[in-house]
Amino acid sequence: MSHPGDPTLDRADALFDVGRYEQAAALAAQHLATDPLDATALVLLARCQHRLGRAEEAFDSIETALLAEPDALPSWLMRTHILLALKKYEEAERSARHSVELAPDYWGSHYALGTVLDRSSRKERQREAYEAARRAVSLAPGESAAHFLVGLTAHRVGNHRVAEQAYETALRLDPQSSEAHNNLSLLQLRRRWFRRGAWTKAAAGFVESAALDTNDRQARYNLEAMAWGTVAGARWVALLGFVGAALGSAPLRTGASGGDALVPYLIGVAVVVGGWGAWALWLTRRVPARLRRPLLLVARGCRPVIAMGVAVGLLGLHSVVAMALWTVDASVVGALGYPLFWGVVITYWVSRAALRRRAPASERAG
Incomplete structure (x- = not known):
């Protein structure tokens, strides 16, 4: 994102994109020292704090951003993700639904709502999550994350055929998605008794997932389970x-x-x-x-x-x-x-x- 006339925030954005969150946060804080109610800078700071695992600080930053611009969609979307990290699911759902009200034709709003609803253990909520994910895909068919969410929510409700197709589409759009590799492999592992080579494909997927994200404990555990089996x-x-x-x-x-x-x-x-x-x-x-x-x-x-x-x-x-x-x-x-x-x-x-x-x-x- 470009910030006309503000090279400090441009540099902070660039640092964020390459994963240097501490430096990006420092630059955003430097800018906020002169303009403490700049909602754009506050959202960027919250994003950095969120990635650094400082969810409480991120929430304070995003609340300040909403005081400055109460109807700013980026702030509401970021607020939803922070509340999920804090495991405040009801408040996160309210935030996500407000995002949909603010931007009903933006795929990210439905993606955020689907992500929140997916965390519920109630089947009716998971079906609603699936519908929100499908809406996100219809609005942005080129977004890998939206297809992954369709796969995830279909997987939850037992629609494995749709889930497999969605994960495969997500991987075509983003071959580096470790989560899509992992979840597609889980489906293949379920069918190891019925499809020739499914076990081998699942193992290859878990290896790829672990290689793409060295901090991915889920993929490593799946490999451990396969080795033990x-x-x-x-x-x-x-x-x-x-x-x-x-x-x-x-x-x-x-x-x-x-x-x-x-x-x-x-x-x-x-x-x-x-x-x-x-x-x-x-x-x-x-x-x-x-x-x-x-x-x-x-x-x-x-x-x-x-x-x-x-x-x-x-x-x-x-x-x-x-x-x-x-x-x-x-x-x-x-x-x-x-x-x-x-x-x-x-x-x-x-x-x-x-x-x-x-x-x-x-x-x-x-």
């Missing part, structure tokens, strides 16, 4: 291998010989080797090379994933060792194996609960 799925292979190794080596440990010992042993080997080989093949097909490093990095920093991986790995190793050292007494094998068996079962539930506690508070769909 992959490791947890291997527990069935480990448990099957444990049973196969125990039954396959039992005749040899009890002194059997010939075919009575060899056939069960070979079946046990086939179960262990075949099970892990099939899982490894499935994993390489499901997780392409470009996604393995991001998932591995996420897994290394997530204790529930590490715990599940260690439990599964130890049980799998026990099965291999049990088959290889078939002369070891059965009581020794059992003394080591049964705690590992139950360790996998217990670790599954404990790590699952721990992973859920890591989920960030989010205003996104899903």
